[in-house]
Amino acid sequence: EDQVTQSPEALRLQEGESSSLNCSYTVSGLRGLFWYRQDPGKGPEFLFTLYSAGEEKEKERLKATLTKKESFLHITAPKPEDSATYLCAVESGTYKYIFGTGTRLKVLA
Amino acid sequence: DTGVSQDPRHKITKRGQNVTFRCDPISEHNRLYWYRQTLGQGPEFLTYFQNEAQLEKSRLLSDRFSAERPKGSFSTLEIQRTEQGDSAMYLCASSLMGGTRQEQETQYFGPGTRLLVL
Numbered sequence: 214e215d216q217v218t219q220s221p222e223a224l225r226l227q228e229g230e231s232s233s234l235n236c237s238y239t240v241s242g243l244r245g246l247f248w249y250r251q252d253p254g255k256g257p258e259f260l261f262t263l264y265s266a267g268e269e270k271e272k273e274r275l276k277a278t279l280t281k282k283e284s285f286l287h288i289t290a291p292k293p294e295d296s297a298t299y300l301c302a303v304e305s306g307t308y309k310y311i312f313g314t315g316t317r318l319k320v321l322a
Numbered sequence: 323d324t325g326v327s328q329d330p331r332h333k334i335t336k337r338g339q340n341v342t343f344r345c346d347p348i349s350e351h352n353r354l355y356w357y358r359q360t361l362g363q364g365p366e367f368l369t370y371f372q373n374e375a376q377l378e379k380s381r382l383l384s385d386r387f388s389a390e391r392p393k394g395s396f397s398t399l400e401i402q403r404t405e406q407g408d409s410a411m412y413l414c415a416s417s418l419m420g421g422t423r424q425e426q427e428t429q430y431f432g433p434g435t436r437l438l439v440l
Contacts, residue, residue, distance in 0.1 A: 217364075245427045256326075256413055256431035258367070262424050300364055304427060308353060308417075309378060312364030 214242040219301055219313035226320050229290050234316045236301030237283040246284050247310065248277050252258040256302055260286075291320045326432035328414050330368050334438045335404055342400045343435045347416030355429060356389055357413040360384065365413050371397060374421065404439045411436050 220235045238246065241245055245249055251256035261270040263279040270277045274295065276287040298317045302310040327346045335341050347354050353372050357365035368387070369379045373394035383389075386404075391397040401408055415429040 232430070247428065249431075254434075254436070256328075256415075259428055262428055268430045302364070308370055308427075309355070309367040309380075310357075310365070310429060312340065312366070314362065314364050320380060 215305055216310045217301055217303055217311050217313035218313055219299075219316050221316060222314070223317040224289055226288075226318070227320050228320055231289045231291070232288070233288070234286040234299055234318070235283060236286070238301075238303050238311055239282075240303045240305045240311070242305050243303055244306050245304045246279055247302045247304070248275075248284070248286055249302065251298045251300055251315070252299075260299075287316070288308070291318075293320045293322050296320045313322065326404055326414055326416055326430055327347035328435050330413075331433060332436050332438075334440065336440050337404060338387040339376070339404055340400065340402045341404060341437065342398055342414055343414075343437075345397045345399070345414030345432060347396070347414070348418075348430060350418060351416035351430075352394070353417045353429075354391055355415040355417075357400050357415065359411040359434070362408075368388055368399075401437075404437075406439045409437055410437045413416060 217238045248260040251257045260275040266281045268279050274289050278285045298313045298315040302312045329344045353369040356368040359365040371391040386402045389399045411434045413434045415431045417429045418425045
């Protein structure tokens with residue numbers, strides 16, 4: 214059965230303190246891995262799509278990487294406005310996403 | 323392009339009542355998805371449409387749930403005889419059939435409808 218596990222569940226960082234979020238997955242035939250940001254009471258906002266091991270994508274302070282078993286979301290010099298829940302999802306050819314439970318990030322000023 | 327919209331944003335109902343939610347996808351998107359998200363969890367897939375055809379339903383979608391997408395445009399999700407366990411955020415997403423690989427496989431989510439069953 215396809216499965217996505219995210220760690221840590223919650224993370225508190227000081228402003229400027231870089232860190233990484235982990236998404237490990239088991240899926241039969243990965244077609245894509247997706248990162249989303251979700252603010253409280255809102256729908257997920259698309260960040261990145263990764264397709265193959267070794268691929269990297271960057272956007273502002275965020276960088277996503279992919280291996281055959283996991284993905285990392287690296288946050289460099291975070292700001293308070295980066296506080297949110299970060300969700301990872303995989304798709305294995307059926308167009309439905311399997312999501313992890315997310316990492317709740319809090320960046321303190 | 324105003325993105326995916328959902329209505330209502332919030333719904334409070336009493337156990338046993340029926341509720342209906344609406345989703346309007348991004349205008350050129352052919353695929354439409356419904357997910358359910360409970361507090362502290364990631365979204366869980368419920369069902370998906372390609373144009374007007376409902377192509378897959380999760381076993382989470384009991385016989386009290388029905389979804390439609392007449393004419394392949396907006397979609398409705400109805401819950402009959404609501405139960406307290408139905409309380410959740412109901413999310414709609416859409417994606418494009420055709421175009422680049424990323425355009426086909428990236429789902430864009432609406433703001434959600436938060437349901438509370440008393």
